Amino acid sequence: MKKKKQRYRPIRLLIGLCLLLGSTLSHAQSNFTISGNVTDKMNGETLFGTSIFLKGTTIGAITNEYGFYSISAPKGSYTLVFSHMGYQEITMEVVLDKNQKIDIEVQESSTQLDEVEVTAEEPERAILRKPEMSVSKLNIKTVKQMPVVLGEVDVIKSLQILPGVTNNGEGSSGFHVRGGAVDQNLVLLDEAIIYNTSHMLGFFSVFNADAVKDLKLYKGGIPAKFGGRVSSVLDVRQKDGNSKNFALTGGVGVISSRLAAEGPMFNNKGSFLVAGRGSYAHLLLKLAGEKNSVSFYDLNLKTNYSLNKNNKLYLSGYFGRDVFDFDGSFSSSYGNASGNLRWNHIFNDRLFSNLSLIYSKYDYELGIDDFDFDWISSIKNYNAKYDLKYYFSDAFKLDFGISTIKYEFDPGQIKPTGPDSAINELQLDKKRALESAAYINAEHKLTDRLTAQYGIRFSHFNRMGGQPLSEYANDQPLVYNNTLQFYQRTDPIGETTFKKSESIKKFSNFEPRLALAYQLNDYSSVKLGYSRAAQYIHLLSNTSSVTPLDVWTPSGKYIKPQLSDQYALGYFRNFKDKMYSLETEVYYKTVDNRIDYIDGSDLIGNNTIETEILNGESRAYGLEILLRKNEGPFTGWISYTLSKSEQRTFGGNAGGPGINNGDWYNTPFDRTHDISVTGAYQLNDKWSFGTNAIFQTGRPVTYPNGQYQYEGISIASYSERNADRLPAYYRLDVSATYKPNRRPDKKWKGEWVFGIYNVLNRKNAASISFGQNFETGANEATRTAIFGIVPSVTYNFKF
16 A cells, blocks of 8 residues: 555646645736637537637637637726637727636638648647647648549648658558557547558548547647557547537548538437448449349448536437458458447636547457358447646646546457368467556746746556466467577467456556647747657557457567657748748657567467567657648648657567667668648639648568578578568649539538549559569569549539
8 A cells, every 4th residue: 555655746746736836826916817618609519729829919819629618817998809719809908807707609700711731720820829739730621622432521631741740652541640559649539549540441531521520639748638549649539510500511532421410409408410321332243143242231320418507418429330352252341330428527717527438349250151250349448537727827737637448358269150160279378468557747937938847747557457367388388489480379288267356467667758848939949859758559560550350459578668869840921911821840769668579470269369479669759841822812831851760679578689689770661751732722702722742762571581491392581571662652633623612601511522533544563573474484563453543423412
């Protein structure tokens, strides 16, 4: 018990110091507070990122994820300004002689053409002063302007044209951030964890644009309230639902369609959103005489209810599924399911809280009819979290909270499906774990020009019992055979069974976070940041992208948690009265305990995965540049990333040279150069155009560098790991949007979106395989490409 108290003492001490400092700041002079909520006048949606400030002062605030704000100032008369990109600015005179609650509805600007919005939507002076860095925010309007494959708006692909973010390859919905792997990204949909972001093996993402309000990607400088991943956090928020009027939104595309309904309910005390999407590719394949079938569907649900002015409940959910059938020989399906019950409570004009109870599940099924068996695997988690924010003063704001996640891992179960099946039933060991955390984070305006954001997160991971654990001689599940010069698996010498009440292994980590912003003048600033993060669960995959067969596993006796340290320095500047802006950052990131796989590793159906892996370390560093044009009929940006991502893996206790002789080698997601040019042009009220141009250095791969003969069979020998590369990737996309009727009084509003993906018909290599031509005996390389030129047309409507 004494050890437990000591473990949490630093957190309690830090909270006490911050509370004392905040109390001192807030009572240094007689201040009064204005607080309230900001919503969209047309649909009642709360607005995240609205800037509220007192004109002529440096006092201001930004609305949180639920539209709540709070600002404090000395007694006096002020001009209060509400500003949000794409909305009419609201100003009002206020006499601040007491605490006040002011709720505001803002209206979209009817005279402003649709513009690309890349960063947070507060005025530029607030962006320059805010210590937040390495963050990309996309409004859903921006996402819908970008050309995409097969006419389906895609959130993930929109992120991939921002600096520091790359794809897994053609047609993939996974993404890599600053040289990190896909499992190092925490993806949240209304706070629920999404483990696989793809539909149709990567052609689409799981995010329905009609149900998404906004999204925010933290590439570094991750706030202390987030944890569990070492590379990035993608925070996606669903719409709350129209609380003013019933509305329908939808679209009909080439291979999929979607429909969303929203409106008020509970006597205008709440609202609802129901959004569905489905593909009919399986019908098109059937008409074409194909025996293969592929389809997907998903459903987004959300409702909210205002108990009173200080209490509001939210209930949201997501369910998505992909189904495949390949000529009746085997079939598969996979999907995500999640739900979240949230309670917003306003204690007073300075203290806001949110309590969330969250469920999330990802499962995969594979059926092979020829052998009469099914394969089933899944990961589930139950999450409870409580977050609070206290607005001490204009100079000091404090976030703090606690969370706990219970994990249930089912790595795989084989079930015979017929009486003649030769397959025996098999259940791999199920695993359980509990991840808990407490955090505190402060935003502190030290001077009019210098602002700091600092905090710490304490995380604790308990690998729980309820399963047997294999034991090995000298605790070595893998050893190096010096005679044959390769790593070989060690046979277990026994096993230890742990009760559910016992712990197999425990880990604890402090994760400090720090960011500073110094405003040089009215149009430029410099920022620097440091963050440490711990990741306790791992994706077992020896491919460069997410596949349905990948299995998650917790840290334990043989797998240590990943620990990352990231440093970043940035310069930000506005030009020509904010028409142009420049964002540049350099970063350096290291990750300890990054696992990699021995040559010939077998991950599928393996109950002793520790016999296939070695522990290593990785590092990534680079330069990111983003030049944006923010205003006018033509908007867009140029994004460039120069980066390096490497890993090295020693033999450790297993002995031997490790992987690649212990030298640094490229990770599969290393890209030296990554350039994207994105533009949107509003010709008139009816026609608008968009384009993407992308160039990337080819992905690292391992090619054979020779061959030898053994009993008449040609056997390839390979070069160093990831020493070669696929050909460079480049692509040009264009789109045109036609809105036949722009009358504001017409209820039915439709638009046609015409797109061409890969206009140049570039056959970008997804992979290159090597083999021997049995007719000629010659060695040959086969290049596989997924897409050539892909035209599309979509009709979108709103009612």
